[in-house]
Amino acid sequence: MMGYSHSVSAAATWLALNESGLIHIQDTPTLIVTTLVAAGAGMLPDIDHHSGTIAHSIPPVSQWVARLVSSISGGHRKGTHSLLGLAVFWYLAYGANQLLYQGIPLLALALTGLAGGLALRVFKAPGGWLGAISLSVATLYLDALAYMPWAILAGATAHILGDALTVRGINPFWPLTVKPAVASMLWRKSGYMALPLLGEAGSGRENLLTSILTLYIGAYTLAELGILSTYPLEGARALLSI
Template sequence: MMGPSHAVTGAAAWLFIAASVPTTLGVVDGVDGPALGVGMLVAAGAALLPDIDHRNGTIAHSLPPISGWAARVTERLSGGHRKGTHSLLGLVIAVAWAYLAAVIAIPVGQGNSFYLGAGIASVLLCSFAIRALELVEGRLMLWIVSIALALTVVLYGADNWAWFPAALAVGYAAHLVGDFLTVGGIPIFWPLVLKSPKWWRKVPILADVWKANGAISAPVLGKSGSTREKVLIAILTTWMVWVCIFEWTGFNALAWIAPLATA
């Protein structure tokens, strides 16, 4: 998937898991209105996080110089692009990191705390989403907007920070699913690399599912940036707009359909 598509699917996955209107599950505890909104930002950024394994990628240039350093370190530790960070192990490590970040806090008096870990993590994640969606231009504006959004996450993220690692997990998993549905696939069991046998690679459909490099895919979306991917993102975006309006205003823009369906 392309970067903007990952960001959209991450935000959509968070709404599907955490919102509590029809077509959503509402299974994450401690998510009120503000936490649902800022969780979308975190999930959208987290959906770009696996691509920090590429030092020359868009994400590596999202918040220089910090993102560049992080990309170089991650690329070396994960074995290169679309390897360690695109696996179940990468997901587990990212969620563990999010849990640690969620509990790092500084007392600020009167029983209040400033969640420093979540704030720092949110700056990076928000910058990913901003960069992928091309919402601002210039390094300075990227820093300003990322910090502003991160402060919003910290100030309005609700007292229960259990939603933070949940949002990161949902966004990260959405990225893995998105790449799994494209022809490139993902090495889901990395560092265990199971290469397909030679006879398997000679069968057209099977060769697309289990590849010679060990990647596994169900390429229903075709190549990254395909028309099928764009149609999916259009549908998800429309659905998100409806869910957000319903969730925060109580207005069901599709209520008129129900009488027609029962007529």
């Protein structure tokens, strides 16, 4: 999946989690901030790619970080695209929150600023990194920080699932390689798994899925603003039960 698709799917995942009640954010500013963080976290696993969007975000520091992460995590689509990687992302955000509660806000601000800034960048929002800094500081005054580890986990999980829908797939059990008894397109000898419904990254099918998810985000926004009377999943459920 491409960066924009990852961010859109991560934002849609976060909103769907809220609509389904698995998370429960009623305050709109908090929902906006956490959705942007989830959208940015939707690109976080590709921090293992030296020429990816994240590597080019704050050069040359981001390129050094990308190379370091890539060497620790075994290369592209390995450690950062695994269950272990998800646990590390969550723990990093959780640890940042704990430090913040002890009066050390730097890591939490950096993490929310990075994730939010990536989302603003990929959505081509005006303001650039100034917007990211404002977003990061805003989280201190909102009820958003408690949700950050979950927003980051949701975004990174959406990314990995998105990549699993492409031909190249992922190895969820990295650093282990679990080989199938009989290799197939779904589970290869290399241990990589895929349900390649989207084909190659950047395909027409990926664009179609991204468009549908964009419509979902749009409908959710209209419902949040009170312009639509029903939230999209609720509306879809009502339509299906007719």
